[in-house]
Amino acid sequence: MRNPAKRQIQVHASRESERIRLILKGDAEAFRSLVREYYPLTFDLAFKMLGDPQDAEEVVQDAFIKIHQALGSFRGEASLKTWILRIVMRLSLNRRRDRARSAWHRLGLNRGEGNVHQDDSPVPSPTGGRNPEEQYISGETRRQVLDLVDQLPDPLRQVLILNSFEDLSYEEIARILDIPLGTVSSRIYSARKKLLRALEQRDLF
Amino acid sequence: MNAHPWKRIRFERQLSAYLDGELAADETDAVGERLVFDADARQQLRAYEQLDALTHSALIPAHRPDPEVAAEHLLQAIVADEVDRTAAAEDPPRRHLHPALLASIGLLVTAGVALAGLRRRGLV
Numbered sequence: 001m002r003n004p005a006k007r008q009i010q011v012h013a014s015r016e017s018e019r020i021r022l023i024l025k026g027d028a029e030a031f032r033s034l035v036r037e038y039y040p041l042t043f044d045l046a047f048k049m050l051g052d053p054q055d056a057e058e059v060v061q062d063a064f065i066k067i068h069q070a071l072g073s074f075r076g077e078a079s080l081k082t083w084i085l086r087i088v089m090r091l092s093l094n095r096r097r098d099r100a101r102s103a104w105h106r107l108g109l110n111r112g113e114g115n116v117h118q119d120d121s122p123v124p125s126p127t128g129g130r131n132p133e134e135q136y137i138s139g140e141t142r143r144q145v146l147d148l149v150d151q152l153p154d155p156l157r158q159v160l161i162l163n164s165f166e167d168l169s170y171e172e173i174a175r176i177l178d179i180p181l182g183t184v185s186s187r188i189y190s191a192r193k194k195l196l197r198a199l200e201q202r203d204l205f
Numbered sequence: 206m207n208a209h210p211w212k213r214i215r216f217e218r219q220l221s222a223y224l225d226g227e228l229a230a231d232e233t234d235a236v237g238e239r240l241v242f243d244a245d246a247r248q249q250l251r252a253y254e255q256l257d258a259l260t261h262s263a264l265i266p267a268h269r270p271d272p273e274v275a276a277e278h279l280l281q282a283i284v285a286d287e288v289d290r291t292a293a294a295e296d297p298p299r300r301h302l303h304p305a306l307l308a309s310i311g312l313l314v315t316a317g318v319a320l321a322g323l324r325r326r327g328l329v
Contacts, residue, residue: 023326031276031279031280031283032276032280034267035272035275035276035279036272036273036276039272039275039276040269040272043266043269043270044265044266044269047264047266047269048264048266051265053268053270055222056266056272057275060275061275061278061279061282064279065279065282065283065286068279068283141263142262142263145260145263146263146264149260149263149264155208160260161264164226164257164260164261164264169227170222170225170227185218185221185222185227187217188221188222189217189218189222192221192257193217194258195256195260196252196256198252199256199259204259205252205256205259
């Protein structure tokens with residue numbers, strides 16, 4: 001259940017405003033602690049959106065520089081986490097569009113040849129298999145799954161990716177994407193449905 | 206599961222939100238109750254669970270940069286950016302005269318020199 005995460009956000013609200021105050025005063029340690037706390041989440045989001053660790057690192061770096069510059073304008077209407085993720089999401093979408101426009105990409109000569117995800121390393125199996133072979137989904141399966149996720153229409157892909165973060169509620173996803181709560185729910189359902197069908201067609205499910 | 210397509214879609218959507226823990230308490234109870242008796246609904250829920258596990262595993266980055274190192278790089282980048290901005294503010298770019306103004310000044314000087322020469326010779 002996600003409610004504990006929501007409560008945790010409320011508890012941290014005052015700590016966040018104190019940290020923002022310190023950062024605005026030029027406290028480097030306060031900024032360092034902000035980066036330490038949000039870097040894994042922001043990197044994961046950028047990576048899931050872009051599929052390339054190098055691109056993800058650059059987007060996150062740009063995002064934190066923008067965050068540092070714009071922190072004074074943060075009004076606290078959304079949580080700091082939501083605000084940060086909105087910035088990362090926006091920059092990731094821009095990067096994805098720029099990449100799609102590039103001549104290399106249009107000619108199909110981009111590094112991933114269709115699939116933006118570069119890393120074919122096996123990853124832990126969702127079912128937690130009993131022997132080492134069962135414990136990892138193969139690089140090939142992973143590539144195919146990511147390929148299918150990448151082929152989803154943008155609005156469905158975005159909600160699916162955000163929903164893959166356990167501690168993000170539908171409400172937070174709605175705020176990050178600036179869409180109604182009901183739309184989040186229906187898009188997540190549509191994304192699951194489409195992906196399930198596509199996986200079945202490829203005999204991956 | 207329910208035979209009517211519209212109702213089936215509505216239930217599947219509920220099931221999707223149920224999996225994410227996003228239903229209201231009464232809806233959660235209703236779905237939970239249905240899952241006890243409806244084998245198709247249980248199968249659908251299992252399919253969603255497996256799908257989520259598969260996609261989430263596939264999306265996990267194999268390597269993630271160290272946040273400590275990233276924080277240091279970011280601080281260096283921000284300090285360098287601020288130094289550049291301060292330097293730019295302290296040393297404003299030199300004002301360049303517009304080419305048309307320069308040409309006018311040149312013409313005036315030339316005309317002045319010519320006029321002085323003519324006066325010296327007593328021609329004006």
